[in-house]
Amino acid sequence: MEHKSIVKKFKYRGINLKSINKNLCIRLYSFMQRLRICEEELEREYHPKDQMRCPVHFCTGQEAVPASLNILMNKNDYLFSHHRSHGYYLSKNAPMKKLFAEIYGKETGANSGIAGSQDISYPEKKFFSGAILAGAASIAVGTAISLSKNKNNNNVVFTGFGESATDQGIFWESLNYASLKKLPIIFICENNNYATYSPQHERQSGYSIAKKAKAFGVNSSSVFGNDIAEVFTTLKNAISNVRKKKGPYLLEAFTYRYSGHVGPFSDDYQDYRTKNEIDFWKKIDPIKILKNELYKKKYINEHSDKQIVNKIHKEIRESFNFAKKSDFPKFKSWKDLNFSRKKSLADKILKNIKQKSFDKTQKVILPKGY
Numbered sequence: 367m368e369h370k371s372i373v374k375k376f377k378y379r380g381i382n383l384k385s386i387n388k389n390l391c392i393r394l395y396s397f398m399q400r401l402r403i404c405e406e407e408l409e410r411e412y413h414p415k416d417q418m419r420c421p422v423h424f425c426t427g428q429e430a431v432p433a434s435l436n437i438l439m440n441k442n443d444y445l446f447s448h449h450r451s452h453g454y455y456l457s458k459n460a461p462m463k464k465l466f467a468e469i470y471g472k473e474t475g476a477n478s479g480i481a482g483s484q485d486i487s488y489p490e491k492k493f494f495s496g497a498i499l500a501g502a503a504s505i506a507v508g509t510a511i512s513l514s515k516n517k518n519n520n521n522v523v524f525t526g527f528g529e530s531a532t533d534q535g536i537f538w539e540s541l542n543y544a545s546l547k548k549l550p551i552i553f554i555c556e557n558n559n560y561a562t563y564s565p566q567h568e569r570q571s572g573y574s575i576a577k578k579a580k581a582f583g584v585n586s587s588s589v590f591g592n593d594i595a596e597v598f599t600t601l602k603n604a605i606s607n608v609r610k611k612k613g614p615y616l617l618e619a620f621t622y623r624y625s626g627h628v629g630p631f632s633d634d635y636q637d638y639r640t641k642n643e644i645d646f647w648k649k650i651d652p653i654k655i656l657k658n659e660l661y662k663k664k665y666i667n668e669h670s671d672k673q674i675v676n677k678i679h680k681e682i683r684e685s686f687n688f689a690k691k692s693d694f695p696k697f698k699s700w701k702d703l704n705f706s707r708k709k710s711l712a713d714k715i716l717k718n719i720k721q722k723s724f725d726k727t728q729k730v731i732l733p734k735g736y
């Protein structure tokens with residue numbers, strides 16, 4: 367499977383909920399709605415109020431993987447995420463209000479307001495993220511090494527990333543080592559085709575990340591990542607094998623983000639993707655296809671659906687209030703946050719960089735609001 371051919375040839379046969387019972391369907395649906403509405407409300411509130419100042423990579427359209435993980439991960443499993451972190455953060459049951467406060471830069475945030483969205487962590491729930499592409503995957507392998515030393519546990523390390531993490535050498539080094547040592551780790555690639563504005567076929571030869579993983583001896587599969595039933599059951603089987611210490615696994619889930627790469631606004635003015643392509647993916651939206659089936663099977667109706675959505679809106683309102691009412695952190699200088707009191711190397715190097723080294727003539731195109 368590759369992204370371009372999905373738009374050209376893919377005929378979706380419909381979701382099959384045979385292996386997922388009613389209660390589970392509703393839990394998965396509620397999680398996906400919670401994540402979607404959380405992202406949409408953050409996007410709505412961002413401008414023109416401009417009280418949130420940190421870059422945010424929204425994951426609207428990519429709800430199926432985090433929803434499945436939310437059900438399938440154990441308390442003692444680890445999760446390492448990339449910059450598009452909100453779905454993964456919530457999937458590990460880290461508190462929404464501390465996510466909001468973090469984005470507002472407040473001291474009550476998950477990391478006292480100084481990490482922001484793409485580097486957020488919540489160690490209490492064994493959740494970590496990081497902005498350096500494939501960086502989190504390599505740290506995840508280190509954690510899996512440490513778990514593998516204790517023969518008596520069956521905990522698993524999960525690492526979630528976009529297809530561009532596999533542009534990085536360290537990603538393949540990590541995969542190789544995980545395979546060599548049969549580590550308890552699951553690599554999850556949410557392939558949305560784009561690294562910022564560049565499609566995968568302009569960056570990589572041989573598109574199938576799942577196939578490349580097999581060359582390293584890693585079990586893998588690729589799935590239509592908007593079909594929650596497919597994502598959930600594939601991951602469930604894979605996790606059971608990894609817990610039995612059968613070595614690592616890689617899932618490539620084909621999906622799509624509706625939001626711009628970063629920030630609340632669409633970046634389609636950059637002309638890197640067509641309206642036709644966006645419309646195509648919106649027709650096979652992960653929430654829409656599950657919701658239709660849940661109504662058909664009478665697992666939910668308008669009344670119960672409304673109850674789910676209202677509960678989510680209440681939590682979001684409370685999270686906004688919590689974030690807005692909280693104080694900013696009280697440190698006086700960034701230097702107080704350094705572990706070392708010595709003058710940092712960056713300070714020394716930056717002193718020698720002259721402003722005129724930057725190209726002032728470079729054209730900057732920004733959408734309204736920035």
Ligand SMILES: Cc1ncc(C[n+]2csc(CCOP(=O)(O)OP(=O)(O)O)c2C)c(N)n1
Nearest residue numbers: 450497498499528529530531558560561562
């Ligand atoms: C090592 C490194 N190089 C470049 C960047 C800049 N960068 C941030 S996000 C991004 C694209 C990421 O695409 P992908 O991994 O597919 O995830 P997506 O944003 O599509 O979810 C790039 C190139 C970075 N963060 N780290």
Ligand SMILES: [Mg+2]
Nearest residue numbers: 528529558560
């Ligand atoms: Mg991508």
